[in-house]
Amino acid sequence: MQASIANSIVAALQQVLGVQSAALHEPRFGGNEWRYLKECLDSTFVSSVGKFVDRLEADLADYTGSAYAVAVVNGTSALHIALMLAGVRQGDEVLLPSLTFVATANAASYCGAVPHFVDSEIATLGIDANRLRQYLSDKTEMTSGLCINRETGRVIRALVPMHCFGHPGDIDGLLAVARDFNIVMVEDAAESLGSWYGHRHTGTFGKLGTLSFNGNKTITTGGGGAILTQDLELAKLAKHMTTTAKQSHVWEYSHDMVGYNYRMPNINAALGCAQLEQLPELINAKRRLYQAYEEAFAEVAGVELFREPAGSQSNYWLQTLLLSEDNKDQRDAILSATNTLGLMTRPAWTLMHRLPAYEGCPRMASLSVAENLADRIINIPSGSALGMGLD
Known part of the structure; x- marks a missing residue:
């Protein structure tokens, strides 16, 4: 046998x-990769400044239907910042599937939060929304509008569905759970660029969504990722936080908060623009x-x-x-x-x-x-x- x-x-x-x-x-690589890379090299703007980063962000927003996209250095950094923007803080719990790549759990840990693992369903390979609802009903209580884990006393702040191998999860069911338990949903859509739930692209349903452009993804920037959101203020803050929180000035280096060097280099974005066209x-x-x-x-x-x-x-x-x-x-x-x-x-x-x-x-x-x-x-x-x- x-x-x-x-x-x-x-x-x-x-x-x-x-x-x-x-x-x-x-x-x-079958499109304009060599042309855009050469243009980037000829410009000398190969690092954190250049037109291809702006173009990639605009093209991603247009393709996915997201109002805004912020390009970053990889998918893990995208999820880290997205969770911070969702309000995840030290000591919170973040619901996520045990069946996922380690980056999903690592991003929660980077926030000082505690991953809280839930089960999947065979139909989507993603989180089982029905079982999650029953589980939260049994194990949590609502206090001052917050979902509290009765066993640990910690706030369950966010829910992170991961669209496994590119297959959209039960988004309607998970959104309903997030709404009823006042939990912020952040989509890990790292694997699902080009996947649609109904007539809407994955990564655009939660408060924020994230993408990955690692070398093994459907399109690649070598390394890279993006944060998707419909909220202008969140998009601005995401851009600020991922570019070292540097305030705009002709010559001064001034930073108004703890920031992260999560910028996507222009040369990587050039590759991504050519890939996205295809x-x-x-x-x-x-x-x-x-x-x-x-x-x-x-x-x-x-x-x-x-x-x-x-x-x-x-x-x-x-x-x-x-x-x-x-x-x-x-x-x-x-x-x-x-x-x-x-x-x-x-x-x-x-x-x-x-x-x-x-x-x-x-x-x-x-x-x-x-x-x-x-x-x-x-x-x-x-x-x-x-x-x-x-x-």
């Missing part, structure tokens, strides 16, 4: 990819790749390809296999077989409540769905270039 399902998965991957090796996700084409290629995988894996017993949630359009950042319950003990053997052949596959991240830094944090008594998903998930080669030649 072990050899059979591993061989079947390898055969399905090779049927679609037509190659002997493939990375999990790599960038594709985003519709890149996403179409990734969706074609999904369709090819769907056909190839339809005949493979014991595994299914994860499909975008109903009512959403996913960017399919990472294509995801879910092993059946009967085959989840074969996960590591499959990972070994595929990677040995040069077909890069990966499991989900180690769950946050299992990491030494976070194992003592508050959490739901049962995180059974997240634990089950972690046992069953295998991500397969997903780069947009893999879908470019597919019909």
